[in-house]
Amino acid sequence: MENILQTRGRIFDIQRYSIHDGRGIRTIVFLKGCVLRCRWCCNPESQEFGIQTMRVAGKTKVIGQDVTVEEVMEVVEKDRGYYRRSGGGLTLSGGESLCQPDFAQALLMAAKSIGINTAMESMGCAPYEVIERILPYLDTYLMDIKHTNIAKHKEFTGRANDLMLLNARKIAESGMTNLVIRVPVIPTFNDTPEEIASIARFSDRLPGVSKIHLLPYHRLGQDKYEGLSREYLMGDILPPENEHMAMLKKTVESVSRLKCQIGG
């Protein structure tokens, strides 16, 4: 246990009272570094593994901090009462947590060893052996599936999706975690009924998967691009209308048996 608690990793934020990422009231630990470069990413400061600076409300802020599992757990532990009342717990997010597999695994093990529920938001973009190590300590896997078309996926995120789709199947077949599929609904990328239906059909065929979340695109990360002196490529794209989201939800329900919800 000592080793686990002393495992070090790099995070860029810890957010308490998070209620849209897994069941109940949760604490999200954001791990730094990502394999993808999604154009709509609302946490652009998560992408680089390296420590950076960003302008936030007129001040320069250092993004990225090296911490031990013990230090993270000290914060996670503070909201234990809220987890107990709400069925919440710890959620790992990023970035892509699988970029720091030892750290991610140690965090999940530490939480499970003291009875805290665990979840991870991830694209599953890593060799399956890495994922397999983590699964015994993970209650819920919130897996992003952004598109079923390889070329379009690559165009908008910088990488093809074949490994991720394969991993999704393996994770589902392992039966070791509760797999929930999440789809960021991005206008111009995947917001047509056909594209969403295709993701829904794929997800529906995964054994044990019963839930899919459609997450409407938002621009809340826009100011961060400026803070990082980067250009925001999605600036003139508006978030999808409520009616459009409702229509997509109906589409999912008509082509699959999945329980679909809008938002996390």
Add this chain to the structure above:
Amino acid sequence: MKKYNSERIPKTERITKLVEHLYAKLPEIESARAILLTESFKQTENEPMIIRKAKAFAHILEQIPIIIREGELIVGSSTIAPRGCQTYPEFSYDWMEKEFDTVETREADPFYIADQTKRELLEADAYWSGKTTSELATAYMAPETIKAMEHNMFTPGNYFYNGVGHFTVQYEKVIAVGFEGIMKEVEEALAGCQVGDADYATRSRFYEAVLISCRAVIGYADRYARLAEKEAAGCSDPIRRAELLQIASNCSRVPAKGAQTFHEACQSFWFVQQLLQLESSGHSISPGRFDQYMYPYYRKDLEEGRLTREQAQEYIDCIWVKLNDLNKCRDAESAKGFAGYSLFQNLIVGGQDENGRDVTNDLSFMCIEASFHVFLPQPSLSIRVWNGSPHDLLVRAAELTRTGIGLPAYYNDEVIIPSLMSMGLTLEDARTYNIIGCVEPQKAGKTNGWHDAAFYNMCRPLELVFQNGIDCGEQIGPATGEVEDMQTFEEFYEAYKTQMEYFISLLVNADNAIDQAHAERAPLPFLACMVDDCIKRGKTCEQGGAVYNFTGPQGFGIANVADSLYAIKTLVYDEKKVSMADYKKALTFNYGKEVNELVVAQISGKVAREFAMNGVKADSATVASATQEILRQSVTAEDQRKFKELLELIENVPKFGNDDEIVDKFARDAAYTYTKPLLKYYNPRGGRFQAGLYPVSANVPLGAQTGATPDGRLAGVPVADGVSPSAGKDVHGPTAAANSVSTLDHGIASNGTLFNQKFHPSALSGEEGLDNFVSLIRTYFDKKGSHMQFNVVSRETLLDAQKHPENYKHLVVRVAGYSALFTTLSKSLQDDIIRRTEQGF
């Protein structure tokens, strides 16, 4: 089978119309009560005060104009104008005369007043010169108390200028036996008095006064019965005619006799609620556990097929509308502190019975439903929460919270019951508590709690530590020494405690003087007949007739004091980064920011004092020019640099509200500087003082009277709200803030604490959102917090914040797990967030 039916019930067209009618016009001040009161008092000059009060009450009820508003099912209005108000010159009147010409145009709670009304009030008021409770209270106060009040150390404004209110009476008794039943009890007590008894004179007069009052109330209801009959005779619509005849029948039976039906029980309740507020001008007359005492009538009618749930809901909705028909005009300053025409008629549902079992019933849900239907600020709806509270009830309450109406407030039985027991209540009385006004717990029908007895600003004594007890050139507090000479933090903290204790003693003096004035000049016989043990003791509540007697003044600004003390300890004493002299200078000159009135007043006071001490007679012009000279010369560029640096250092000192164990424990201790000394004191009714930690909305106007504080707060800026962290200082979200606040000792603040949290509606969206929200409340209560209420940020607020960002510097919005200071976001993001307020319902 469930022990309650929680099905939603639709709103009727009648309720929409009643609400529209109520809010069609600006509320109006009427003169009828003041004229009748004065007429009666002129005729009873040599009689005992209690008899005079009763006769005046009777005269008012016999003569005051009455009205049945269109579509009403429950009747009884204190004014002809909807939401109008009467005046109460027996408590105070001069402020109103001074504000005659501005009351209609003022920002907070304006009232229309006709020229003729002004003339009539001036004539009636003239009689009251030298006869008000406020004048007698002033005469009873020590000179240093009056001085401290002039210097805004605290303000007992509420009862200084008005009736006391803050009661929950035995509604259930009136509904069950009627005033005829009560009169029988009083007649027996009167018959038991022997002329030779030591207290025969006062006791027998008291009983006579109660009888006069009860008869007057029965007569008033009878006037309504006759009016309803008359209107029925002239009514061509057969449905309305039947309703009017029902009203006539109800009013001829209740509140004289016990109610036989739920409708009669509602009418009986209403006359009590309305007439208590016509007897005196006190606010926070709280219906209390309405779902409990009304339930037997509801169930019986339902079982016997006399009533449907829909009808019952409509009667309840009608009462909710009526609770907003009552109104009160306060002086301009108080109106700011109580903004929103609020009468704080607190009505609470759920909780336990005297044996500790949960008592949630159909009516608990229907009361919440009524707030959905009526969607108005009254009643101040509250929910009792304990480990046995049904999840359904809390989820329904959370749905109401989600609408953004700011209701209900949530209360924790697990803290409040032991807290009340620590103040001497029995277990049974504590378990059946309800809330008065804002947040003050008490036992209904047995308590004269004098809750809300004053606003005590905990930041002001801190200012005096820096000024050696001198404020604006006058020595008003103890000379605790020059702050620069204090060698240790303990010495500094001791000085603060000394200032606190001194002003707490003056606060007690002010409250007790006012208490005494009410006992002598404002005994209330009608109120007394519905509070134990007034009849048994033969005394009014004001004279000590209640079983439980308290005085509960509330302190506020804990977060500022805790953050200030901690900043001084860290920066001056532990890390020695700033000298006390520099800190003091920064505070004197408002950290080099705006030179406002507060800054000028302090400096010119000091200048005048120095002239006087040197034997120089200086006129105001000389003082003013010397002050200007100081302001021009004293702050050098070097000072400005230091001020800026100090503000940055303060910014980095940990603040209360972020789940930081050391600071939070510090705050717990700082709160004790108010709560503990108060417990030493007693009031003239034989009861104890007990502290509350809540500000109503006075943290804004009283912050305007407070100079810069060592936590980096600038002069004139609002101080922290209740036990909540300072605005914008809690940056780790709701759970961290709740953990910090729960570190305070809520149990010792037995007069109530107030913790306000702000949410964006998306935080409560969907069923899961509601469940999570309930879990947040439950966990805060597991951690021994006492009260929680929520502002769900509305679309209108956000639009206004876009237009006037300067007023919303601290507005944090949390959307989709993303939280930010709203005004720092770009316009397009702000627009997205505004759009999101409409989602999720």
